[in-house]
Amino acid sequence: MSRCAVKKVEAIIKPFKLDEVKQALSEVGVAGLTATEVKGFGRQKGHTELYRGAEYVVDFLPKVKVEVVVADSLVGRVVEVIERAAKTGRIGDGKIFVLPVEEVIRIRTGERGEEAL
């Protein structure tokens, strides 16, 4: 299996920002993305609550995880575009993580590597 010059950009954003982020990504030529509904907990301490005799923090908030696998050469631009589109300037705007990817395959055609993107 050949290594390829590809990364995964993973962004946890506010749900109402999904369409804006997706639109912005397609303007820089991103061809595919995957979105997942998640629950998030950031730096702000939540309030605690008594539940079955123990105290729990109950501050999970709905977020959307956006995953985009792109060529190395596009990563900088993709991160910028997500930052701009997802930012409101208020707490909880989200995080972006960049992870290495070693191989990509398009199932329909069997293409590998950057051609599979």
Added chain:
Amino acid sequence: MSRCAVKKVEAIIKPFKLDEVKQALSEVGVAGLTATEVKGFGRQKGHTELYRGAEYVVDFLPKVKVEVVVADSLVGRVVEVIERAAKTGRIGDGKIFVLPVEEVIRIRTGERGEEAL
């Protein structure tokens, strides 16, 4: 923490293919997998729609993400098996991504590395 020879194979597939993919994986000895409902957007341009005065692309489709962490030596076989089981030959069959993993732990036993798989 010792590095281990393990990868994560992540496949985004058509939802009705999940059972077939899972069955095929268990035939090559894959012992565990995780499935997540996601929404996906591939290369095909969607149609746009007016929503609250702005235009959005509305072509998110339901997909399933399958994650399988396996020994390096199994990765090639796992990718092949997913390709074959998930393929219909029509647009939107999905993508497979291979990512590096540095450590695996089985929570019940505390086992580490390949033994934890």
Added chain:
Amino acid sequence: MSRCAVKKVEAIIKPFKLDEVKQALSEVGVAGLTATEVKGFGRQKGHTELYRGAEYVVDFLPKVKVEVVVADSLVGRVVEVIERAAKTGRIGDGKIFVLPVEEVIRIRTGERGEEAL
């Protein structure tokens, strides 16, 4: 884009353990986490069932995926804390995976690397 000394710890746990895991993580100073509802399949063979003329394994169980991106120096402690909090000693307690991360960005501030955590 500068590399940074950061990892993603991904744990698949029993859903009723989420609050305990989250609480334990916040006690060791973990500032953020993301939780996703997933379906899991571990080593135990499920029973099979006839469905549309074919036999399928029907043993998917609801699990929660917890993702925590932390500084390298915290990874060992984070893994220990998740192990302890998620463990019941019974089958299906879950798995922990550690993955490399190359960059982190806090969207609100534009901070990069460990400061963005």
